[in-house]
Amino acid sequence: MTSPNGNGAALNGALPTASALQPKFDPTAVTTFWMSSSARLMRSGEILMRGMTEVGRLEAELGQQYLQRSMSALQTPVLGTKPDQLARTQMDHAMQNVDGLVTTMRKIADQFRHTIEASTQALFEVSTPAAPAQSLAASIHIDDPVVRRKPVQGAAEPTLAG
DSSP: OOOOOSSSSTTTTOOOOOOHHOOOOOOOOOHHHHHHHHHEEEEHHHHHHHHHHHHHHHHHHHHHHHHHHHHHTTSOOOOOOOHHHHHHHHHHHHHHHHHHHHHHHHHHHHHHHHHHHHHHHHHTTOSSOOOOGGGOSSSSSSHHHHHHTTOOTTTOOOSSSS
């Protein structure tokens, strides 16, 4: 029974021991938490690396497209072409180049965004509608007293009997 002032001292004047306030160490729970966290981290890293590989591939494709379009712009115009028709042809060619480059850049941005989202979801166990079976459930949470080392009410002092 504690004193009425609420400082935790028993009526006989004895204070609870520090070990009585500490939670019992559960190696199985900590190991399970560690394994779950490690699995999520590795899965997140795998998703990130695959996604960034795809982003790199798309960027290489963008460079190739840009080079091909730049080389095609160097073609000499047909002799006898009227200046207004030549200007229109060059403008159409430039607009196709811009449209193709913007489309590829949009693909790159979408792939990058998707990669970051999927990696973050895997890391923090945010369930996705497409793949709910991929989330790894941890048996204990970061706020668990075993992890936080918070005192547990009514925790018995560990004994050496074994």
